[in-house]
Amino acid sequence: MSLPWRRAVVSVDQFKKPDIDEIFSLADRLSVGRTMPLTGKSIINLFYEPSTRTSSSFHAAMTRLGGSVIPINEVNYSSVTKGETLEDTIRTLESFTDALVLRHYDEDATERAVSVSSVPIINAGNGAGEHPTQALLDLYTISKERDGLNGLNVTLMGDLKHGRTVHSLTKLLRMYDVKINLVSPLELSLPRSYLHKNDTEHRELGEVIADTDILYVTRVQKERFSDELEIDFSYSVTRSDMNLAKKNLVLMHPLPRVGEIPIELDSDPRSAYFRQVKYGLHVRMALLVALIGRD
Amino acid sequence: MSLPWRRAVVSVDQFKKPDIDEIFSLADRLSVGRTMPLTGKSIINLFYEPSTRTSSSFHAAMTRLGGSVIPINEVNYSSVTKGETLEDTIRTLESFTDALVLRHYDEDATERAVSVSSVPIINAGNGAGEHPTQALLDLYTISKERDGLNGLNVTLMGDLKHGRTVHSLTKLLRMYDVKINLVSPLELSLPRSYLHKNDTEHRELGEVIADTDILYVTRVQKERFSDELEIDFSYSVTRSDMNLAKKNLVLMHPLPRVGEIPIELDSDPRSAYFRQVKYGLHVRMALLVALIGRD
Amino acid sequence: MSLPWRRAVVSVDQFKKPDIDEIFSLADRLSVGRTMPLTGKSIINLFYEPSTRTSSSFHAAMTRLGGSVIPINEVNYSSVTKGETLEDTIRTLESFTDALVLRHYDEDATERAVSVSSVPIINAGNGAGEHPTQALLDLYTISKERDGLNGLNVTLMGDLKHGRTVHSLTKLLRMYDVKINLVSPLELSLPRSYLHKNDTEHRELGEVIADTDILYVTRVQKERFSDELEIDFSYSVTRSDMNLAKKNLVLMHPLPRVGEIPIELDSDPRSAYFRQVKYGLHVRMALLVALIGRD
Known part of the structure; x- marks a missing residue:
């Protein structure tokens, strides 16, 4: 997979040792002290399957960094039931946010989202697929x-x-x-x-x-x-x-x-x-x- | 009850006159002017029973003070349905937040939450119990x-x-x-x-x-x-x-x-x-x- | 309609050409650069009908301006089912917020909300009525x-x-x-x-x-x-x-x-x-x- 993980976190296959070293060093630094480097930034938690643990973890991560979160958990009650495709939902929501955290029951959902999104996608679980x-x-x-x-x-x-x-x-x-x-x-x-x-x-x-x-x-x-x-x-x-x-x-x-x-x-x-x-x-x-x- | 209310707000029995005087004085001061002493802090609203009034009140209180809120309202659709105990949910969520506001239909839920939590719990209604x-x-x-x-x-x-x-x-x-x-x-x-x-x-x-x-x-x-x-x-x-x-x-x-x-x-x-x-x-x-x- | 749109955005009938010029100029200015003029302010998204697109749009608009949002999407599971009138809900929630964004399936809901609210109401769709x-x-x-x-x-x-x-x-x-x-x-x-x-x-x-x-x-x-x-x-x-x-x-x-x-x-x-x-x-x-x- 040639997709850079900074563009979209889709699979663990995207990460080489130096990437992991960098992420872990950054995690070490961010875990101490409360800097707020993401002030003014936002993410959308787009969860087609409920997952309190994962969505709360991203929510907390974002707010600790000074950013804000738009939680969309009730997807089944929303536009999707009006027949909208995942691609259209992504192209709509990308206007509102700096990144999309996506949990979906379909394994191909992440790939479809990445193919149309202009903002980074983070795969938070795609069916039987991955949860990088x-x-x-x-x-x-x-x-x-x-x-x-x-x-x-x-x-x-x-x-x-x-x-x-x-x-x-x-x-x-x-x-x-x-x-x-x-x-x-x-x-x-x-x-x-x-x-x-x-x-x-x-x-x-x-x-x-x-x-x-x-x-x-x-x-x-x-x-x-x-x-x-x-x-x-x-x-x-x-x-x-x-x-x-x-x-x-x-x-x-x-x-x-x-x-x-x-x-x-x-x-x-x-x-x-x-x-x-x-x-x-x-x-x-x-x-x-x-x-x-x-x- | 010997549990200090600063550790967990469980029951009105925890409050003596000087505590109440202190809280009311603080409420007076916070009601005028907009200081944001909780910037960078967060709470989780963990509501097993819906209560728009109470959850919105805490949400507004927190954001007025500069803090952020992770709302978990759809508990019945989340991890709990995968069979997780309340205690495990609390021990998971405490990593994400500075305090937990808990509304639960079981009277013993608050006590169980307090017994495992390392962050303050606020009882926002426990069944037929209290709503301090x-x-x-x-x-x-x-x-x-x-x-x-x-x-x-x-x-x-x-x-x-x-x-x-x-x-x-x-x-x-x-x-x-x-x-x-x-x-x-x-x-x-x-x-x-x-x-x-x-x-x-x-x-x-x-x-x-x-x-x-x-x-x-x-x-x-x-x-x-x-x-x-x-x-x-x-x-x-x-x-x-x-x-x-x-x-x-x-x-x-x-x-x-x-x-x-x-x-x-x-x-x-x-x-x-x-x-x-x-x-x-x-x-x-x-x-x-x-x-x-x-x- | 003599209601000024700065008091409540109910209908397009409230807007004259100079109002529109002013709003569009402001939109132009706000679209470039990230100022946060609404820091410390909040809105409530009160949606009796689901609408991910509209609620997310307001949510993103508010957070980009530095403000915060209290999302109330699950209205049917909340106080309303305890028999509360829309008017009482509005008079309760107005204490928590600087403005209310209201989506309702009844055409007369906006008018009823405006009649009791002390904070601005924004009509985000009232049944077969308007979506200004x-x-x-x-x-x-x-x-x-x-x-x-x-x-x-x-x-x-x-x-x-x-x-x-x-x-x-x-x-x-x-x-x-x-x-x-x-x-x-x-x-x-x-x-x-x-x-x-x-x-x-x-x-x-x-x-x-x-x-x-x-x-x-x-x-x-x-x-x-x-x-x-x-x-x-x-x-x-x-x-x-x-x-x-x-x-x-x-x-x-x-x-x-x-x-x-x-x-x-x-x-x-x-x-x-x-x-x-x-x-x-x-x-x-x-x-x-x-x-x-x-x-």
Whole structure:
């Protein structure tokens, strides 16, 4: 993909190591002190699917930087129901804003939006496609919690088939010296296209927990299953697992969780999933400044 | 309750006379001139129940002070439907904001939110529980309209059983030298736990109107009745009542009204219910500054 | 109508030529450079009918000027369902804001709101009534695209019966030396009250396209038809039409379009409908500054 990420953040494929270094440095700087470099700027949060977490994160990122946000969450009740195409909506809204944060249930929505927009588009999730800012914040969390990205043993556990978060994160991790372990039932294995020859696949967390530096757990994406598919699968990280794990393990989850990590683990200092939310705010601040901060 | 109100505004029980004096003085100061002490700060309006009046009041209070607001009104369409607990939602959103204004249909929601939140929570109504900022603005209205809170004869009329507004207000009024008259049908009497030995109970406004300084009327809270309970009860303040009342009576209502006060009384200078809305804005500005104004 | 437009923007009938000159000059000035004359001011977008385009336009206009916006879009889920009248809602919300932008499905809503409000009201569409800011932005678009408003041949095409946009625009155009052509099926003709003796009515665009300077196309307002009325009517501007048209034709549409103008015409420089959106932003900025910019 030759589209520069400063023009539109569509996929993790757009980011090379120096880009990531730059974004993470910027996130570091913006996380301390409150400068307001985006005063007078605005973004539109255009969400065709609800996502309080992601829309609030961008909203907070923008207002902390001094900018303002036009939230459009009720898309199904708006012009779209009058038969307007996504392209026309984008070409209308671009007049009102410096950037568009787009969440859409169709995988091709981002591409269609980018093809007509004169302002930067940020993909905040396109159906079964990508959610690149989530992947970047996951990577940033790892780098902050472990002070670097190389030499780590990373275990990804859960629904590795449908989780776009996991797909995007694996792509980013490939740029670093990282060993990846995959833990899932057979039916929810990582698609072959994302698999790398050094990866190992497992059915039980116990097989890898002792060596793991980063344990990344995801939710079963029931809403992305086809109706016929019924998988009887539940898993969760237990206190026993944590007892076997390293003292400096980092336990991550993109949230919301629905039982994969019990509440009793929240007080374990290795549980990083709420710190992950905060890191996400800083990464999104960095992206916004990088995309619309210069005049 | 030992929780300091600067940490979380949960109940009127947290406020002593000096606290109230301080908040009201601050409200006085903030109501004149437009300073923006909360520039760069933000709140989240997290409303599980819709309430345009209350959410708009906080929104306006925050923006007048220079801050910004992340409105989350469509909670039922968001992460919550993915099965997330209130506690996880709070722990996520606290990363994005300096305070959370929470409206919830469950009475225990505020307590649960406070138990996990690292930022101040403001209870904007928790089911049949409390609505402390409404009670504070009611008290502030009385103090502004009568230039003080002692020596007053206060009549509370309407659904005194279900109206949380009335319950909270009576608690606050007990701190001052105030005579309270209660006017309601038997089925909607003030619960015994809120009753004080000097209070008098009545079925007709006519019995007390001539002596009343403050007449506080509330709406029948039909949505809080159980289905079986059918009360054939309607009441309203009439022109005749007003003719019998004092020249400096203060007529209040938390709004919305549904017939308890006819429109023809709006032009009576003693009708204070729309001024009450404005006083509410100033009280909420004061609370926001008190909670998140210092660094 | 004797109501001054600086008090409330209700109808295009309030605007005389000098008013329009003033607003357009202000729009010109505000469109270049980013001054923030409305810092510390706020508006409420009170939308009883959804309209992403209009509400976003006002939202963007306000934030570009440094002000803030309280969006109330979910009116049907709010106090109104507790039985509150529009008048009470207005008298409540006026305490929170410097102006109210009102969209309502009832034609008499604007008048009722104005009758009780102490802050300026801007009519953003009142049922089958008016949408004056749309008409002003249409006129501004014409003046910008053609550098003036006199001596033009203007063709209005589409549903001229129900389109309030067209009704308001014709009123404004009457103030200038403009020839108006009307193209529509008989059932959707311009109501006689809007017709002027010099207007000509047509069934086919081909009869007037060659002489047209401004071609204004509107959508069939299906949602305003009564259920019984079934009109089998479709029309669209074609490439052939454009080939017959002047080199400096201006093709306009209030959007959303549903086939009246095919996408293939978007790249024609004479297609002005997306520039029209931008002009709308500038006109609304001008109106906001004119209404609430002075202290």
